[in-house]
Amino acid sequence: SQQGEEDPQALSIQEGENATMNCSYKTSINNLQWYRQNSGRGLVHLILIRSNEREKHSGRLRVTLDTSKKSSSLLITASRAADTASYFCATDLSGTYKYIFGTGTRLKVLA
Amino acid sequence: GAVVSQHPSRVICKSGTSVKIECRSLDFQATTMFWYRQFPKQSLMLMATSNEGSKATYEQGVEKDKFLINHASLTLSTLTVTSAHPEDSSFYICSAQQGRDTEAFFGQGTRLTVV
Numbered sequence: 405s406q407q408g409e410e411d412p413q414a415l416s417i418q419e420g421e422n423a424t425m426n427c428s429y430k431t432s433i434n435n436l437q438w439y440r441q442n443s444g445r446g447l448v449h450l451i452l453i454r455s456n457e458r459e460k461h462s463g464r465l466r467v468t469l470d471t472s473k474k475s476s477s478l479l480i481t482a483s484r485a486a487d488t489a490s491y492f493c494a495t496d497l498s499g500t501y502k503y504i505f506g507t508g509t510r511l512k513v514l515a
Numbered sequence: 516g517a518v519v520s521q522h523p524s525r526v527i528c529k530s531g532t533s534v535k536i537e538c539r540s541l542d543f544q545a546t547t548m549f550w551y552r553q554f555p556k557q558s559l560m561l562m563a564t565s566n567e568g569s570k571a572t573y574e575q576g577v578e579k580d581k582f583l584i585n586h587a588s589l590t591l592s593t594l595t596v597t598s599a600h601p602e603d604s605s606f607y608i609c610s611a612q613q614g615r616d617t618e619a620f621f622g623q624g625t626r627l628t629v630v
Contacts, residue, residue, distance in 0.1 A: 447608065503619050504561055
């Protein structure tokens, strides 16, 4: 079963613009991770944010976490064509080890 | 980051045969590995949790006799799709973690096609 829903399902922007993707989840979590997947490939880890953290940065990526709203957002600034991929959030349910994935956002960055 | 190697990356098999997929953590020990399945343009669905030295824990709706999981060592887990049928065709991905509250590292996935 899916733990999270991502919004939007698909996003198309011009190179240089910012892209924001949102993830909502249902139950309490330990951590939330964001991953990128290029078509037909494995997953690349982007950022892990813990339940006691509110914001993390990594290069052009900014992730926020609001545990009261059970939601997270991923912001990619100054997007590039190479950022074209599917982006997934995954949550580590409290009391368990396992990560459950959201539905994903397909991002297309036009050159 | 840590490396998880999955093999094979692509396999085509005949209906009724069995296929084994390996997942190895190359530079760390993973007491727990996870197996996911992904249909085209969909998200990853967790199939099972593979625990070293004990039986795997399957998610609801996953047939444990169909998808055999063995976690023989701290660096290797295998998924065997038994008596494969065309509907088993999918992208299978494993992940491994060094411990709780750490990032999960993913293999590159195995694309299984059953003809």
